[in-house]
Amino acid sequence: MQVSHTSAAVSAAFGDPNLIAHAGLVPVMRLAERCGLSRLVTEKVKLTGAKNGAGAATAAKVTSIVGGMTAGADSIDDLAMLRHGAMPAVFGGIRAPSTSGTFLRAFTHGHALQLHAVHRRFLAEPAAHTPLLPGSEAMAFIDVDSTHKRVYGRAKQGAEYGRFKGIRILHPLLATICTPQSRPVIAAVRMRRGKAADSRGVPKFVSEALATAREAGCTGTRILRADSQFYNAGVIAACRRAGAHFSVTTGMNPSIKRAVHSIPHDAWQQISYPTAVPDSETGELISDAEVAEIPQYTAFTGRKKADRVTARLIVRRIRDLAKPAVVGEQGKLFPVWRYHPFFTDQPAPTLQAEREHRHHAVIEQVIADSKAGALAHLPSGQFHANAAWLTLWAMTSNLLRAAGCLTSAFHTKATTATLRAHLVQVPARIARSARRITLHLPHNWPWRQAWTHLFDTVHGPPG
Structure with missing residues (x-):
């Protein structure tokens, strides 16, 4: 493979507000919503303090970290990959890496146990429906x-x-x-x-x-x-x-x-x-x-x-x-x-x-x-923050596995790196019309059928 033009004929510029790099987060995070991730976090994780906010804010921070790990983040700074292009138009409540880091450092042993309870219930939900x-x-x-x-x-x-x-x-x-x-x-x-x-x-x-x-x-x-x-x-x-x-x-x-x-x-x-x-x-x-x-x-x-x-x-x-x-x-x-x-x-x-x-x-x-994923690093100096990071990785891994089970026989047994490459890291351009957003995905994407099946399943009526 070689570049089809000379280097002088190719240029690059950042600035398109309608592009996203991880369009597969749309069906995967929709699956997380249907399995009750935000609800479980709101019910069970009780962080205190003005910086941590109420249950809904806690749920937004947890889902931001899970979304970042799903896209391939292996450190707190990598969570910034969620804050690009048209992502705010597709997702609400995305938190900055600094906010997520402060959130993780607020965890104690008791909060880590609360997050374990979320993980346990969050596994039971997709196991029942996928x-x-x-x-x-x-x-x-x-x-x-x-x-x-x-x-x-x-x-x-x-x-x-x-x-x-x-x-x-x-x-x-x-x-x-x-x-x-x-x-x-x-x-x-x-x-x-x-x-x-x-x-x-x-x-x-x-x-x-x-x-x-x-x-x-x-x-x-x-x-x-x-x-x-x-x-x-x-x-x-x-x-x-x-x-x-x-x-x-x-x-x-x-x-x-x-x-x-x-x-x-x-x-x-x-x-x-x-x-x-x-x-x-x-x-x-x-x-x-x-x-x-x-x-x-x-x-x-x-x-x-x-x-x-x-x-x-x-x-x-x-x-x-x-x-x-x-x-x-x-x-x-x-x-x-x-x-x-x-x-x-x-x-x-x-x-x-x-x-x-x-x-x-x-x-x-x-x-x-x-x-090879989120545990490439344990990103914090605080023990309980790393314990929370470990649990959030486990939840993300199970979420990706459940998404793979809704696509094809191949993806049912694929590694998480393969699931991420085939189903999550798909670029898209968004278009708005009549209060609707349409994702325009690449032509001839090799795993189009699997991706479409996942998207239609999680956006269809509950099974």
Whole structure:
């Protein structure tokens, strides 16, 4: 591709008052209105002080931030992208970045909890009116994981040297919901200080995520999946109180090692992956493994009897290519294995349970999406402002996911970056006639049909 004219024949000038760069915000923010975002914020978030205003002003600031994140803002200053061209003619109540920054800095721990309540209800609304979680009445998976977000300001509250030497981090906690047919949506988020242990606050967080899943229509089998840092009695107890199953990686502690080495040789089942999968430790691609099960394994035997849990221990083993085979008594070479056990009470057959547990990795896609979007930065020096920013990102992510579900099969499973590029970042020129505004969009836009379907759906009568 090359410019069709010489540089001398091309000029540029800013100043057209009838253009907007993100016409896709019109149907997406209309969807947010129909799902009750402003109403929920007005009802639940009670900020005080003259600068923050009443409930309607709070709702306008929240929707301005959500709109900016939807368009691609990853810092407070980036929210200025909403204040260009004809945007004031299409949207009312757009707030300046400085106003949004002051608003976020007014948050306390209690206000962050109020915003969590908004997020929880805001997920339930699109889940009820869009195909956001197809098949959730039969089965849903709730995945929990933490991530480390690097920050640079020495004065940033909560930032500490954590797992990575010499790097200041904050330590967010996330939970997602997905079904076998859907991409994950975000059930809950928590901001934590950098040195917070992986399992800090997780039992309560799991309880909230499981309750959110039920409110979002997950009335069938719910299975919590988590890595080994969440293998503790509190998490298992939270699952059982909520009537959910669990599938948690255990790691290789001494008790697990004894159980694994007691498995008979003929109990291992060979499995082959249709496509090679990366090894969780080395990153090498593997295409086959062996799986075995201990039907009755009692975990947490060092705790009081009421905390002990008996369930299935399923173990996957793969050859450790980094170590040479061991020579046996008869001179035969025996491979060295690496073991990946997980503890579960879900009723699926062994191989199916193992396959479904490995799909816990879908939460890593959400984390990658976050760091390519609004969580590229945690923009404030104040901890609770960043906690609010994290929650608003979760709401924005779910909103984009719901919008994608109203367009096409491709966009139902697309990444948020793709949804933003195809459906939101569409330029348009506005024209006014008879008190109506018409958006004139580009000719031959490749995703015209999907965009039009979204626009017509959210502006049509409620379904």
